[in-house]
Amino acid sequence: MDRRLNNLKQRKVKSILLKSFVWLCGILTVGVLIYILLFILLRGIPKINLVFLFGEYNSETLSAFSSIVATIQMIFLSLIISVPIGVFCAIYLAEYAKRGSIAVKIIRLATDTLAGIPSIVYGLFGMIFFVNILGFRASVLSGVCTISIMILPVIISSSEEAVKSVPDTYREGSLGLGATRIHTVFRIVLPTAMPGILSGVILAIGRIVGETAALIFTSGTNVMKNPSLDLLSSQRTLAIHMYMLAGEGLPHSKDMAFATGAILILIVFTVNYTTTKLAGRIGRIQ
Amino acid sequence: MTDKIKIENVNLYYGEFQALKNINMNVKENEITAFIGPSGCGKSTLLKSLNRMNDLIEGVKITGRILLDDADIYGDMDATVLRRRVGMVFQKPNPFPMSIYENVAYGPKTHGVKSKAKLDEIVEKSLRSAAMWDEVKDRLKKNALSISGGQQQRLCIARAFSVNPEVILLDEPTSALDPISTMKIEDLLTEIKKDYTIVIVTHNMQQATRISDKTAFFLHGEAIEFDETEKLFSMPKNKKTEDYITGRFG
Numbered sequence: 001m002d003r004r005l006n007n008l009k010q011r012k013v014k015s016i017l018l019k020s021f022v023w024l025c026g027i028l029t030v031g032v033l034i035y036i037l038l039f040i041l042l043r044g045i046p047k048i049n050l051v052f053l054f055g056e057y058n059s060e061t062l063s064a065f066s067s068i069v070a071t072i073q074m075i076f077l078s079l080i081i082s083v084p085i086g087v088f089c090a091i092y093l094a095e096y097a098k099r100g101s102i103a104v105k106i107i108r109l110a111t112d113t114l115a116g117i118p119s120i121v122y123g124l125f126g127m128i129f130f131v132n133i134l135g136f137r138a139s140v141l142s143g144v145c146t147i148s149i150m151i152l153p154v155i156i157s158s159s160e161e162a163v164k165s166v167p168d169t170y171r172e173g174s175l176g177l178g179a180t181r182i183h184t185v186f187r188i189v190l191p192t193a194m195p196g197i198l199s200g201v202i203l204a205i206g207r208i209v210g211e212t213a214a215l216i217f218t219s220g221t222n223v224m225k226n227p228s229l230d231l232l233s234s235q236r237t238l239a240i241h242m243y244m245l246a247g248e249g250l251p252h253s254k255d256m257a258f259a260t261g262a263i264l265i266l267i268v269f270t271v272n273y274t275t276t277k278l279a280g281r282i283g284r285i286q
Numbered sequence: 287m288t289d290k291i292k293i294e295n296v297n298l299y300y301g302e303f304q305a306l307k308n309i310n311m312n313v314k315e316n317e318i319t320a321f322i323g324p325s326g327c328g329k330s331t332l333l334k335s336l337n338r339m340n341d342l343i344e345g346v347k348i349t350g351r352i353l354l355d356d357a358d359i360y361g362d363m364d365a366t367v368l369r370r371r372v373g374m375v376f377q378k379p380n381p382f383p384m385s386i387y388e389n390v391a392y393g394p395k396t397h398g399v400k401s402k403a404k405l406d407e408i409v410e411k412s413l414r415s416a417a418m419w420d421e422v423k424d425r426l427k428k429n430a431l432s433i434s435g436g437q438q439q440r441l442c443i444a445r446a447f448s449v450n451p452e453v454i455l456l457d458e459p460t461s462a463l464d465p466i467s468t469m470k471i472e473d474l475l476t477e478i479k480k481d482y483t484i485v486i487v488t489h490n491m492q493q494a495t496r497i498s499d500k501t502a503f504f505l506h507g508e509a510i511e512f513d514e515t516e517k518l519f520s521m522p523k524n525k526k527t528e529d530y531i532t533g534r535f536g
Contacts, residue, residue, distance in 0.1 A: 098344070099344075167380075169376060169378060169380035170380060170382055170383070171342075172339065172342075172374075172376060172380065173376070173380045173381075173382060173442070173445070174382070174392070174396075175339070175342065175369065176337065176339060176369055176373065176374040176376070176446075177369065177370070177373065177392065177393040177396060177445065177446070177448075177449055178366045178367065178368075178369040178370030178371075178393070178396065178397065178449060179366065179392075179393075179396045180366055183396055187392070187396070188382055191383075191384075192383055
């Protein structure tokens with residue numbers, strides 16, 4: 001009897017210890033996040049003003065306007081290239097390829113390798129291939145091409161997971177009604193997999209927004225006075241703007257680097273929020 | 287009554303394993319034919335061969351002939367055309383993750399019906415045939431996954447009706463349902479057999495006696511006995527059939 005009581009006590013102590021450890025880890029994680037966010041936002045947001053946001057760039061304003069536009073261009077163009085390729089590749093892998101076929105093995109090897117390559121290596125490749133060999137020069141176009149390759153593995157693997165997680169009973173139901181394979185993929189499988197695909201797109205956007213190393217070599221660090229949609233001009237994204245400002249050594253450039261960081265964080269928030277909302281809405285319609 | 291489906295010397299292999307052994311039987315028009323037998327006896331496999339759903343599984347080989355109105359379904363016939371004529375309802379209700387309306391409209395849309403009025407008409411007719419129009423007519427826009435399991439299964443039957451099939455295959459359609467939903471579906475099947483040819487796989491022998499005209503008993507991939515349901519259950523010719531229906535095994 002006594003031993004059993006003892007045992008119970010021990011177990012209670014253990015569970016309390018474990019619980020507090022779990023809580024501690026949780027608080028630590030959230031704490032670090034909040035600290036970083038506050039650190040940047042508190043320094044950055046007060047420095048943000050209209051001129052910085054929408055003004056002309058010069059050594060006085062250090063305006064981020066053209067970089068904001070460059071970042072948005074970079075996001076859209078890279079996604080336009082890599083989302084269709086990635087999603088179709090995922091459909092091939094999950095729906096059409098025979099299990100264990102050589103094509104699947106090669107594609108998987110390629111995506112796994114691409115996913116593991118450090119971004120600076122992509123940068124070097126982009127510089128040699130797109131900038132020099134293809135003659136795109138240091139430009140948004142070279143940056144977009146490089147980034148598209150870089151995010152492809154993320155899109156492929158998340159889309160493949162999403163497509164695979166669509167229950168086979170849906171496919172059977174559709175095929176059983178006399179629908180063709182391709183019709184089933186587009187009308188049933190893809191819509192059902194959309195939330196999963198979008199979460200891959202969010203990850204990809206995160207990588208694009210945060211990328212510096214690969215872009216310094218390809219789209220360059222040039223800053224335009226005013227925003228430009230010229231894809232053949234060298235432009236810096238926000239992340240590079242921040243990197244350059246931090247190293248600039250001008251009296252207020254550090255502050256402006258924080259302001260840029262704050263804008264970056266806000267952009268990422270907005271993108272994540274809208275994409276999640278979008279995914280939620282698509283999920284509900286289904 | 288004429289023979290709607292003729293099954294001639296059918297053997298089916300999953301890789302090395304022979305799942306069906308020399309099956310011969312005819313399914314008559316406007317009748318309910320039931321396939322019974324213990325798990326793994328081949329009854330679902332045979333059912334799925336009737337609209338070539340087995341094509342989807344890798345490594346399936348089939349020999350012999352299956353004729354639908356005297357046309358070989360493994361010959362020139364396109365699988366999508368075949369599956370339009372021979373619809374299927376699965377063991378677990380599998381409505382698509384969309385609205386009730388869209389679930390029923392999916393089939394006709396797939397086959398090229400575009401007009402909203404025509405689709406409305408098909409949806410109403412199909413849901414009426416599945417005896418659930420009154421239950422759902424006010425919530426056609428609701429997600430099909432939000433209705434009960436029994437309703438989902440009847441929705442799947444309505445979905446099968448929507449492409450105007452000639453034959454409907456049902457693979458243990460009530461095994462996941464409660465007795466009341468089961469009864470509704472059984473009533474429905476007896477009601478609609480005048481317009482369709484129905485083949486149903488069932489684990490439930492009472493269900494076979496209640497609704498089917500003919501019953502086939504399967505064991506280890508062989509069709510042991512195939513006869514009028516009444517005869518098969520009252521005076522089975524084969525000892526194995528007798529053992530099974532009297533509950534000695536299975």
